[in-house]
Amino acid sequence: MHTLVLCLDRSGAVPRATGVTPPVAGWEAVQSLVVEYGVTDPEDSAVNCLLEGLRVSRDLRDDGEESTVAVVSGNADSIVGADRTIAEQVDALLERFDPDAAILVVDSADDERVVPIVESRLPVDSVDRVVVRQARDIESTYYLLKQFLADEELRGTVLVPLGVVLLVFPILLTLTNSLAVAIAAITAVIGVFLLYKGLNIDESVSGLPSQARDALYSGRVSIVTYVVAAGLALIGVFAGALGVSDMASMDGEFVAAMAFAFYSVPWLALGALAASTGRLIDESIREDEVGANYVNLPFGVVAVGLVVRGFAGYFLERASVLDPVTVGGVDLGALSLAPVVLSAEERLAVFVVAGVLVSLVGIRVGGILGDE
Template sequence: MARTIIIYVDIDDDLGVIGIESPVVGDKRVYEAITKASESLASDSDFNSMVMAYNIFKKMKKEGEDVEIVFIAGSQRGGLEAQKKLSQELEEVIDRLRPEDAIVVYDSPEDEKAIPIIQSRLKIAGIERVIVEQHRGVEETYILFSKYLKKIINEPRYSRLFLGVPGAILFISSLLAITGLTSYVAPSILMIIGGAMIVRGFNFDEKLEKWWENSTIMVIAAIISIISLIISVVNGVFTAQEVKGAVYFQVSAVLLSMIPYIAFSLIVLFAGKVISRAIDRDIKLWHDVIKILTVILSYYVMADILRNLEEGIYFLQFQTLYSLSISFITLIASYIIMNFIEKYYGKKFSS
């Protein structure tokens, strides 16, 4: 048991990359890990942080303090998965050592995300951030460039963005050039970049990975949904080529050709979630049923508006407005009623 633990934080799991299994607990194992890291991470700030943590440990030990050193790591995938794994390793260390407080050593803003996790379980007695000054010589710049290039190629969370997106742009641009549709190269590039920003911004890639690991049904639904979205884009491109006339007419025609597939894509995703919840006997499946109904309603309203635009009608007709109001009121009422049932009777069903 130790009163204080020195924690080196490696949230992107560089330890795992070089074959060191975490958590690393104790003077002997930490020394072995540093020795192994010196062979491949000697120029990396992570290595300097390991040495810094070890030096702090030796200094406090020499002063007679009750102290132990540990290395904990997250995941190369980053995000919530990295934080979750680091949290699990921290719990393992706490159960094993029963410390009263901790001194945290880290080197990057990404590692800094671990501090609130540690603080929620232990009193933090000190924080040491290691900042390694980079020289401006050609050789040092080359080493630094090589380090980040290796990260881009080997670590999934970087390779998706820096290799996957440019790769998709080159592939689509080449395909359009072969088919003689070079005028669509620029819009396609913007669409790919925008799609990548949406996917990363809303963490759709992490959600898809969780679906892949936890639910076969959601994987199938996601694949069908993606195929439907691709068809919608292709359909929109060919419609844009064929339709002539005023700008508003062209836009409405393109959108009309795309929204059935977009609506189908969303419905498939929500239906997959309904089936998954039904299998798990989750009463919250009604949330996704409401979403399906909302998508269907939105589709019919948008389709009606776009058809009106094609005919030169620029305002909502009374029938459309009436149907929209009734449907909206029905959905809201259904949501309130189902929310009431879940809140007051959900516990009875679960018990």
Template structure:
């Protein structure tokens, strides 16, 4: 085949609104899906993208070019998950329909972020952006704002922080603690911004967790346990810092000792959470008779880092006994720090040796 016309529906409006699963292969399947999407949501721009791709296909066929049209659909979780689905669909189609080049059809810049993914697999001859011409009334400011607020992507990003701010402020006014409103608002907005910033990563691991649950894998239990251990460790560390802070105040201890107290209180619980998550992978690999090396090796390095942090924080706290350290003598704290470094080095070397063992075995088998 000479040319493929590829239309992109990155957020899977076809599946969510028209109940049509991608990829769509051929002119008839694409027209039928576009009509269903237009009936479900006449304002969706993906409908025009597909019809635009069909028009390009007809032009190529009229010129005698051997061409076909495909529509690739992603996922409502735009980012890693949707892009992986589109990449997998593209790989599958290129195996069945090897082509010399493609024409990339989209409805805007969001879909065009997938250009590098397509270009890494096949040559792109042209990029067509389908822009819908609207009347002057529809282009008014009121309509644009109203339409934007009806879009879940925009409304969630805009209204959620405002709603959180209003609710938190109202709550603290109700309990006559207006000073706490600033702390609560900053904390809530900060957590929301972190979630939005890591939304792709969160969605990726959430999909993996759901997959492990439906597949009956041990990683579902160990990942859940690791998550709760992280929550418990964070709360325990914050309680420790709050106890020290309320005793004398930040002006007395400074930021570094308080941060040291947090790390010293939580480090082994965080390490245990990581080991729990890794243990689930090891058990699943053993059940599937897969190599365990890539999951056993991190155990050594995680424990090594744990001893380093524990020894360092113990030494710092021994120099400031008012923080509540069990070691009151700085010399004893220094000795413990040195021993922890030595033990961490031994664990790291053991991990390096374990990582080199499969390579040595593979070399022997080649000989």
């Protein structure tokens, strides 16, 4: 078996530095070329490429295999011209030596692009990429960057946010005149972006327009109830903010948060109830049997709203923001009941028990409808 050990020089640096006309073939000719080129430009990695070609050819001969080492070079001004020159040189070597296979020796990513030219003419058993030991980390970094920049999704995920940060940071620094504020703002935005990508929110957001269009075209009730739910949610946020602003005696962020929850939860629960009811109606229209989970959802929303409002009221009453709940007395002539004042704990227990009862009713109703 005759193997052609071929050193590729797409840039044409070897003939420009030595004046030799490629292709150069044969052990003595390549060895002489290495010495001449190494003396001319000892820092060029192509010297190591030629030496590697000699080593591979020697090892093949030591194993009893016939081999010929050769050098082809793209001695032209354009990339197309260089590749065509290499193709002509490879054809000349094939006509001269008639090898059975080839082993290609390259020292850069640019040289590897010539590999298909050789493969179209001769079977290639191996591609030996030479990396100079002192520059191994740099070369590896280059290949990693090359693969990274070739991936469109990675470019959009990393380079675009990085570019936005580099543009916005000096603007924030100029407007706020505070390095800490600018860094905090940029960090917050990066955190939001990481959560946005990490939780796959972008995929959900990208599918919203098509889902809304399908819902409108199919005449679903849920599209109306979703709009109602959004309006009720806005009312809830406004009610919570208004309730917090009306309480001048509040101390601390925790109490303010509990006040916001206390006043906003009823509206938010109504919004969630409207959305879940619309979904339940859609399922009942589309399917003969409605799943128990769709039936349980409205009851679960009401139960959660009761429990959250109960805990929020408990904390507000303990902070002396809300007055205790008083159940009015009853006077029925001979029978009369005095007003009952519920403590904070009793108030919380009433809401929790009510939430549990509503949840149990939902489970029971869902089970009944599911059996049907």
